[in-house]
Amino acid sequence: MRRLKLLLAVLFALSMFAASCGDDETDTADDSSSDSGDSGDSGDSGDSGDSGDSGDDVVFDYGVDGDSKVIRVGLNADLSGPFASLVTEIVAAQEVYWEAFNEAGGYKGWTVEPVVIDSGYATDVGIQNYQEFAQESDEGVLMITENTGSPITAAIAEDAADDNMLVIPLSWASLWPDPEFGATILEKQTTYCIESMNGVSWLAEQVEADGDTPKLAIIGRPGEYGEDGSAGASLAAEALGIEIVYDGTSAVAGDDRTAVVAELVGSGANIVWVTLTPGELADVFGNAVGQGLDAYWSGNSPSFNYLVHLGGDLAEQFDQYYWQSYYQAPWATPGIEKMETLVEEMTTRRPDLNISDVYTTGWIEGIMTETLIRAAIDGGDLTRANMVALATSGLEVDFGGLSAPQSWPNDYNSAVVRSSWIYDVDAEAFNIIPMSEYSADNTGSTGMIPVEQDYVADFVAEATFDGPCIEPAS
Amino acid sequence: MMTALQLAQTGAGATFLQTLVKALALGSVYVLIALGFVIVFKATQVLNFAAGAIAMAGAMFMSILISDGGIPLLPFDNPLAPAEGEAASIPMWGVHVLIALVFAALFGLVLERVAIRPMVGQPLFAMAVVTLGIEVAVRPFNLDATALESRNLGVPWKAETWELAGAIVPKSYVAAVVLAAIGSTAVLLFFRSRLGVAMRAVAFDQEAAMAQGINVGRVFAIAWGLGAALAALGAITYGMAPFPPGGNVSQEIHPILAFRVLPVIVLGGLDSIAGAIVGGVMIASAEIFAGQYLSQYNDTLGSGYSTIVPYLVMLVVLVVRPFGIFGTPEIRRV
Incomplete structure (x- = not known):
């Protein structure tokens, strides 16, 4: 709060300074001693290019300093664009x-140095950042452990495959598991498409439990995210025999959604599946519910954002009608040992930040990367090519x-x-606190209460998926 | 809460009434922000491209006052803020709106003094570009401030509605019309005051006004202060649910709000108060009624077609009256 006031007070001086600054780069590495923990399976080694040798029989090429045993990983992150709050x-x-x-x-004396560069969610900047990461020298990185957004991921996918660069995208498009399209893109968790299938199936179960026949409305925005999510909802309706009473795939474009709300309200839907931004959802949901639409709502993440929706004036309505679909455990979920570690580390090391559900995402990226790095070190090969070989060898990561x-x-x-999570939205529990105030008695809450953990619709469990739900954008 | 069945029974009259209220509410937002544009233009002949960022900053001031219990720009607590977890009464909320507008006006004054005043005498195009620069400079700070926390506007009635002749009328929509009526009346009264007459004189001929002893710099500053306050009031109004920000200052929606108003001021006339009012209502009505009553042709017209309607109306008007419905024909420069 005080920071905001000060920022505004010195706006012009700071803006001139900000304008003259370049990309943000963070360096947080620590050298330390060795420790051998669990190791992953070691796979085949690929070409090692200009290989070095760390002195303990580990070969490497780019983004690795064998002398100090430091591995550089890259984060091509949106720190100033539309997803900055999450990222x-x-x-x-x-x-x-x-x-x-x-x-x-x-691990065995090897430490990791994360290098963060802001993309601002601009594709051209994201590509430049990628080129910096992909340098075939010490200035490059071994792999990209966070790459924000479908557009930037799509833009670098081909180069990443050519460069043997593993990329963990902050995107859940159904394109990435396709080896033809994202050979080195390691999508974490389920896809938007399968998330929609599970979500629609779960919502239909609730409607049927009420003694009603499900009638589905699909509302999405144009682009890979919107179309992928909407495609999954359509496929679910087909598989489950649910009538689609309004198909608003790609219908939410522009700043006015009156037409979408009119069609939705008139459709008589009792299930609404959305693939939108938080602002779009607030508009469509607020007006439709305000006009009396009584339906079960859910949608792909990040349509719903507890800060926006439970922190706003529609919190009561979201509590009543909306179920959040997601892929992972929310903040301080009890009974999960790794969550306890996460909470302890975050509250200790970043006490000034507020509690958040998306810390889990950063932790998952870390676990994926660590598992691969351990396997590579055990196999004596930290080259980019070997990292790709390990990742595609069937090595399983346990989160x-x-x-x-x-x-x-x-x-x-x-x-x-194939699994996703369903949360109840609890406006009363919603209580965002700084992590400095966190204690066993005062954990705070994002208002997300898991009701289904690793939920898989029956038809999703039985389905054979042979490719993405959408075509890649040309 | 109505059920879907009840909705189906809602008559065409009720749907029309709901649509009309929504159009008037959006029109009210457009009117407030358009008035901000017009006042600055009347005094300085410059189209203020920073209006959006200033508007959002004003809404943030409101959030700081009422939700954080602070004072914008100053390290003090707000003694009038409601207790934590409690909503303000409507009169007290109104008082906070007024205070937020004062801070927005001060912000506008500072911007004018720092960035615009030194440009007096320079080509108008250069001044317009400076306002773009202000937009670019202010926006990151707005985004930063709304990034990691929700910034609620403390609207006392939240998303409550009334039922009127079968139509569901959000209280916020009615409030928007009331706020726009107050804002418009205040502007009209201002232009009848001595200072308002001075501003009109400056707009008409700066050198002649100076020769008559009018302090042109002071007029510029007042125009920027008033423009910022009106833009802020528009942003606060647009923050109320069920407008898209849903009761918050939105980093996704507020920054682009001012640009949606450009068709309004082109339609009404860049230097016309009446044009801003009539244009705001006309453009919003075209947008909302097209969205409501042409929705079954969405596949043919294309997604988001209603967003284009204001620009179509604007194009038609430009062809017929390039200076807008109420604009002064001499105006050529933007």
Whole structure:
């Protein structure tokens, strides 16, 4: 609060300074002693390019300093664009993950240095950042452990494959598990498309439990995210025999959604599945519910944002009508050991930040990367090519209950994760606190209460997935 | 809460009434922000491209006052703020709106003094570009301030509605019309005051006004202060649910709000108070009624077609009256 006031007070001086600044780059590495923990399976080694040798029989090429045993990883993150609120927290969590890893001694003396560059969610900037990360020198990185957004991921996917650069996208498009399209893109968790299938199935169960016949409205925005989510909802309706009373795939474009609300309200839907931005959802939901539409609502993440929706004046309505679909455990979920670690590390190392559900995402990116790095070190090969070989070898990553375990074999059906989570939205529980105030008696709450953990619709469990739900944008 | 069945029974009259109220409410937002544009233009002949960022900053001031219990720009607590977890009464909320507008006006004055005043005498195009620069400079701070926390506007009635002749009328929509009526009346009264007459004189001929002893710099500053306050009132109004920000200052929606008003001022006339009022209502009505009554042709017209309607109306008007419905024909420069 005080910071905001000061910022505004010195607006012009700071703006001139800000304008003259370039990209933000963070350096948080610590050197430390060795510690051998669990190791992953070691896969085949690929070409090692201009290989070095660390002196303990580990070969490497780019983004690795064999003398100091430091591995550089890159985060091509939106820290100033439309998803900055989410991404800033995700990046903070991943940084904390590496701080904890390094301070615990790393792995066999190897530590990890995360390098963060802001993309602002601009594709051209994201591509430039990628080129910086992909340098075939010490200035490059071993892999990209966070790449914000579908457009930037799509833009770099081909180069990443050519460069043997593993990329963990902050995007859940159903394109990425396709080896033809995202050969080195390691999508974490399920896809928008399968998330929609599970979500619509779960909502239909609730309607049927009420003794009604499900009638589905699909509302999405144009683009990979919107179309992928809407496609999954359509496929679910087809598989479950649900009538689609309004198909608003790609209908939410522009600043006025009166037409969408008119069609939705007139459709008589009792299930609404959305793939929108938080602002679009507030508009469509607020007006439709305000006009009396009585339906079960849910949608792909990040349509719903508790800060926007439970922190706003529609909180009561969201509590009543909306169920949040997501992929992972929310903040301070009890009974998950890795969540306890996450909470302890985050509250200790970033007490000034507020509690958040998306710290789990940063932690998951960290666990994925650490598992691969451990396997590579055990196999004596930290080259980019070997990292790709390891990732696609079937190596399974266990997230300790934070999210479903996952592997990335070169087979679409085996690579996709089929489960997602459903949360009840609890406006009364919603209580965002700074982590400095966190205690066992005062955990705070994002208002997200899990009602289904790793939910898989029956038809999703039985389905064979042979490719993405949408065509890649040309 | 109405059920879907009840909705189906809602008559065409009720739907029309709901649509009309929504159009008037959006029109009210457009009117407030358009008035801000017009006042600055009347005094300085410059189209203020920073209006959006200033408007959002004003809404943030409101949030700081009422939700955070602070004072914008100053390290003090707000003694009038409601207790934590409690909503303000409507009169007290109104008082907070007024205080937020005062801070927005001060912000406008500072911007004018720092960035615009030194440009007096320079080409108008250069001044317009400076306002773009202000927009670019202010926006990141707005986004930063709304990034990691929700910034609620403390609207006492939240998303409550009334039922009127079968139509559901959000209280916020009625409030928007009331706020726009107050804002418009205040502007009209201002232009009848001595200072308002001075502003009109400056707009008409700066050198002649100076020769008559009018302090042109002071007129510029007042125009920027008033323009900022009106823009802020528009942003606060648009923050109320069920407008898209849903009761908050929105980093997604507020920054682009001012640009949606450009068709209004082109339609009404860049230098016309009446044009801003009539244009705001006309453009919003075209947008909302097209969205409501042409929705079944969405596949043919294309998604988001209603957003284009204001620009179509604007184009037609430009062809017929390039200076807008109420604008002064001499105006050529933007």
